[in-house]
Amino acid sequence: xxxxxxxxxxxxxxxxxxxxxxxxxxxxxxxxxxxxxxxxxxxxxxxxxxxxxxxxxxxxxxxxxxxxxxxxxxxxxxxxxxxxxxxxxxxxxxxxxxxxxxxxxxxxxxxxxx
Amino acid sequence: xxxxxxxxxxxxxxxxxxxxxxxxxxxxxxxxxxxxxxxxxxxxxxxxxxxxxxxxxxxxxxxxxxxxxxxxxxxxxxxxxxxxxxxxxxxxxxxxxxxxxxxxxxxxxxxx
Numbered sequence: 478x479x480x481x482x483x484x485x486x487x488x489x490x491x492x493x494x495x496x497x498x499x500x501x502x503x504x505x506x507x508x509x510x511x512x513x514x515x516x517x518x519x520x521x522x523x524x525x526x527x528x529x530x531x532x533x534x535x536x537x538x539x540x541x542x543x544x545x546x547x548x549x550x551x552x553x554x555x556x557x558x559x560x561x562x563x564x565x566x567x568x569x570x571x572x573x574x575x576x577x578x579x580x581x582x583x584x585x586x587x588x589x590x591x
Numbered sequence: 592x593x594x595x596x597x598x599x600x601x602x603x604x605x606x607x608x609x610x611x612x613x614x615x616x617x618x619x620x621x622x623x624x625x626x627x628x629x630x631x632x633x634x635x636x637x638x639x640x641x642x643x644x645x646x647x648x649x650x651x652x653x654x655x656x657x658x659x660x661x662x663x664x665x666x667x668x669x670x671x672x673x674x675x676x677x678x679x680x681x682x683x684x685x686x687x688x689x690x691x692x693x694x695x696x697x698x699x700x701x702x703x
Contacts, residue, residue, distance in 0.1 A: 481634075519678065519695050519696045520635070520678065568634050568635075570634070570635075579625065579637040579640060580625075580635075580637065581637070582634030582635050582636070583634055584633060584634055585633075585634050
């Protein structure tokens with residue numbers, strides 16, 4: 478079946494502009510996660526959704542970052558007034574909450590802020 | 592929150608068995624241990640998951656001692672295509688305030 482998809486695959490923007498990153502999870506997966514991976518670094522947890530609610534937003538780096546999920550499916554991560562330090566790969570994952578979970582990752586969106 | 596510690600890098604040769612150990616001294620009762628593999632320019636890919644003792648699947652084995660303060664990912668007879676970064680993950684799968692803690696990752700280089 479279809480895996481997790483993300484769009485765009487690459488995004489180049491200018492400092493100060495807003496960007497929206499989209500994640501389409503695997504159909505039926507109720508949990509959705511956003512991560513950030515800076516060049517050569519490990520994964521940094523950003524936010525977790527269970528259905529449409531986000532029980533844990535503590536990983537969001539600043540109030541410029543926000544995320545929403547509607548209909549228990551697609552999620553959007555928004556970065557306002559982008560800064561150069563926001564440049565990274567943003568990864569989305571989804572999982573099924575029944576039984577043992579594993580997270581299935583999308584290919585990521587590579588964001589470059591000039 | 593359970594934090595993990597892994598070796599930064601490991602070298603091996605084709606056909607050898609590779610064992611990567613992860614330390615997680617503060618693992619909680621409900622935490623599971625999961626390992627992921629990541630190739631350059633790709634998202635992480637699930638390898639194996641376990642709670643205690645030994646788990647084996649078609650690609651790897653996971654050894655977890657009784658105190659669960661560490662775990663060892665075992666890759667039998669590695670090939671060049673196993674060159675990747677391997678992440679150890681500890682988390683509570685049933686907790687609604689779930690937060691994943693990824694280790695720093697171990698860069699495995701398999702040489703011919």
